[in-house]
Amino acid sequence: MPHFTRLNPRRSGQLPQPEPAGAVPVDGVRRARSLLRIPAAVVVATGLLLSACSSGGSGHPASASSPEAGASGGSSDTSSSSGAASSADLAPYYHQKLKWRSCGAAGFDCTTMKVPLDYAHPKAGGDLTLAVARKKAAGPGKRLGSLLVNPGGPGGSAIDYLQYAALGYPAAVTARYDMVAVDPRGVARSAPVECLTDKQMDTYTAVDTTPDDSAEITKLESADKNFAAGCEQHSAKLLDHVSTVDSARDMDVLRGILGDQQLNYVGKSYGTFLGATYAGLFPKRVGKLVLDGAMDPSVGALESSRAQAGGFEVAFDAFAKNCLQQASCPLGTTSVADAGKRLDALFKSLDGHPLPTGTSRKLTEALGTTGVIAAMYDQSAWPTLRGALAGAEKGDGDPLLKLSDSYYERDDSGKYSNLMYANAAVNCLDLPPALRSTADVERALPAFRKASPHFGTTLAWSSLVCGYWPVKATGHAARITAPGAGPILVVGTIRDPATPYAWAVSLADQLDSGHLLTYDGDGHTAYARGSDCIDTSVNAYLLEGKVPAKGTVCK
Template identity: 45%
Template sequence: MPTPAVLRRCALVVVLLLAATGCAAPKHQATAPTSSAAADVPPELATYYEQTPEWTVCGDNECTDVVVPLDWSDPAGETITVAVERAPATDGDPVGSLLVNPGGPGVSAISFLSSFQLLVSTEVLAEYDLVAVDPRGVEASAPVTCVGPTELDEFFAWSGDLSTDEGLEEAMARNGAFGEACLEQTGPVLGHVDTASSARDMDVVRAVLGDDALTYLGYSYGTDLGATYAALFPERVGRMVLDGALNPTIDSGELAAGQAEGFESALRAYVADCQAGAGCPLTGDVDAGMAQIRALLDRVGDSPLPTDQGRPLTQALAFYGVAMPLYAEQLWPALTQALTSATQQADGSVLLQLADQYLGRLEDGSYDSNQNEAFAAITCLDARPSSDVADMRAAAEQISAVAPTVGQFFSYGGASCARWPVPEVGPLDSYAAEGAAPIVVIGTTNDPATPYVWAEELADILSSGVLLTYEGEGHTAYGRSNDCIADAVDQYLLTGEAPQDGTRC
């Protein structure tokens, strides 16, 4: 089974939407923060909040770097920069900035920005400057660096039996060695890429942009980042949308169990849809189809499948290939093609292609970003599952009970961070965000990566949470579901009028 460290806590909106962006020759511009945007800031932080950015041209957009403390508990110490890209409002007279985060953790918001521009309405594009900030540790912002592409290939392909003491020890050793490589290549930044620090960075960006309040749309892990910001700065929350919500108060074990059950449910929905159409390789009823997928994953664990790339399809890679299309039902035909090839021709090529897309591996063998390294670093700082062997074995039994097909791939998560070389930061004490303006929380009823119950819970935890429900399949809703969701979010962003709590679309 795959090493738990590389299982996504919550992944992208739709993996295939991500596209890289680049910068052109610079054209210097300056925008000073307004006095109100930097108001009520402690004196030791004034130099950060009152900095004047120099904007350069990046294609059709503008780019800058914003200076923040490496360690927020020591603002007079070392500094780092976080990268910011801005797509100006199309009407030339913006009401403010709309910050967006696509999830991960570890996914580049800057790389996502051009795709996000295709998801929002022309009215939102006209009214807001769209702003992407790569969180610290991610891609353009003091990036976490660990190992080269060849080592990453080996790391992701490894499939050990974590139900044995030997397999569990090897998983811990592999993840520990990976962490040591990250520390050697990244340095002190590795200990400061936690979500709370990124949320504090985001408040500096808000002030530098000249906004009195933060308007924000976060997907998946971006909901964790947004909820953390709201908890730290409730009085500075403007219009905030959290889509594909996490519950930041649950521990890592509960998160793994919830996600395992979510993927099991999404896979069942896929199997039912596949069997209702023509050309499905899964025979019998849904239970039989699920058993056939489990049998395939077991066979690949014993004997990896050949592929047209010369890289064998291991059990770990096969699971990534199955999981990736479950993020959006539009990708289900690709899973049918992959399963057909694997079961009928003993060819793992299509499943490997899907796994590579999930992991960001390009055809030339390189990786399109540092999202995998950043994911490991951020999750091991934010919250660590118990690495006690007895605890992990008990949790694995519970997960297997609710997710018999895929549960093994969400078990033994404690192995991922047991030997991580920097200490855990941990979550905040409270995420109630008392006094914050209304925060819209969106949940999809059969979301595999962030189960719907988490959206219900987050809306309850937030003192001003408003629950908006998409009744459907896939991960997240705004920009990929239906007009009901789009209209509700657009109205909120454009007018400040939140949908009625409990609205279902």
């Protein structure tokens, strides 16, 4: 697994074999993050040529709302103190003229937009070019404006996720909203952060994150330092300007360009933090905000990593219970506790004797652990994990390696997307590092192991990279209240492995206008993932502005 720290938003639908790099979003395990993965069948069905989004231009005018002076509007409780220039300085960005063009056979359009690299000094810092895509409302019915979507990460491509959302969200919603996505700054097609070569990334993901002695600790520490140094070498200009606050301001520019008076938005996983940050900055511009698989902005990096470790433990217990009911469970047939012991035995075996995979790469303990965690995001991946564990039991590491590769967005040719690079860059800027040295990690290990006997050690050691980051964090943990915002819908899943349910409860409580919708189920996030109850409730909010009754729980 990688070595970042914060969250893991992941997938939606069946776990596919690794797609070409950049094809879908997922979040990292090492650092406790992830995204939603798009079902492979959906991607194939769209036939999109989204590489067309890499270019754009000006052309047809679009109506725009003026930027708020200072771009604050209730941002005093957001997780960053970064400011913005005056309305006059930002007005040219809000009044851009975009030239949309077809970028696929399924009715998708693409373009690009300009945003300032530095919102505090837009004239001095230069511009960034961000990729944007949309699929217009399918009708019938009155058009309700644009609905922006973001799958999480940080580091997940919103444009890739749009392929799923536009075709996989309930038809009642896609009929009346233009479905829109912008790859956030530093991500995929939008000035991507770069750090390592693909071969270097292969080495990095295989580094032992459960070190047994000082030599292994030194090797892990060196790997994180090299990772951070690589990001500085290749992306120094960007690293100070990829915070969540920056991306939230970018979304408001896009809202203005699209001519929407308010922002309508569905954010998954880390996308909930992005949405909540937007609400804190621009509360009066909040339209319909769905924050699904919620993060708690008041939680610091250390507490966040520990809580996620506990989330993966809960998810593994649910997987183990299900596995024990199958005819040939590779984790035994007796109890969840015994299944956990068998998993630990596998990890220990991989630590000393990595398994062959039929390639030049072997399945190390780190890669095997990542493979297991990858399948925790969606219960539809549990059969795949059972098969991978059975393969490992027979000496074949390839199935678990494929799961790990899908997590890191590594394709069959060995090419990685920039998911993990953007993931670290955003996380390390958003929050001060909790663990700055190996001594800090060793002190934290008992609490992590208590929260998660099977994954705690890995997640603790995976939190180190931000301690070596070349730029200082600009944000901090803080409550977001968004006074004056319209009703905001927060969705939480009780056994969510990546964003613990308690975070959704907390975020809904923090927001002055927050409303909680609960899914009593497994997997990461809930909307458009198979629950009729959840979909009906979210649809009523998006289409009619109706929030669910207090205490609503869907199963």
